[in-house]
Amino acid sequence: MLHLKYKNINDDTTASLNEFLALDLPIKEGIKIAKISKKINEHIELKREFEKKIFEKYSEKDETGAIKPVKNEAGEIIPNQVYITDPEAYTKDVLELEDVDIEISGEKINLDILGLIKIKPSLLLKLEWLVDIEEEEVTETSKS
Numbered sequence: 001m002l003h004l005k006y007k008n009i010n011d012d013t014t015a016s017l018n019e020f021l022a023l024d025l026p027i028k029e030g031i032k033i034a035k036i037s038k039k040i041n042e043h044i045e046l047k048r049e050f051e052k053k054i055f056e057k058y059s060e061k062d063e064t065g066a067i068k069p070v071k072n073e074a075g076e077i078i079p080n081q082v083y084i085t086d087p088e089a090y091t092k093d094v095l096e097l098e099d100v101d102i103e104i105s106g107e108k109i110n111l112d113i114l115g116l117i118k119i120k121p122s123l124l125l126k127l128e129w130l131v132d133i134e135e136e137e138v139t140e141t142s143k144s
Helices: 011-021 027-058 087-098 121-126
Strands: 002-005 069-071 077-082 101-104
Touching: 011 027, 011 121, 027 087, 027 101
Parallel strands: none
Antiparallel strands: 002 101, 069 077
């Protein structure tokens, strides 16, 4: 079972999984990763729905119920900004959402099974929750 939190998944996760799937993977491993990717995408959509609910809940509304835009001194709307009615409660709800645990059926992918395909280290870091990277023990030898 793979364990994640909502704070660890986003569009970058999808892009990283797609990049991983584009590699010349063994068929069985490719299918496993594709299934995991599908589940991750379902959770990303669910996360977005709840983010939208939280945003709408705490955004200040005008008399018609529309979200009230932020305006500058000249009365011009400032894009991508809104008034939040209760910043503390908003932050609490967002952090609670980010802390939700996700369990996805599947196991970490062992790099040894993947063979000698070239994988960027940056991609491995983004997918460390999915790829089992066994660290080799480094021993120091001394000269006598």
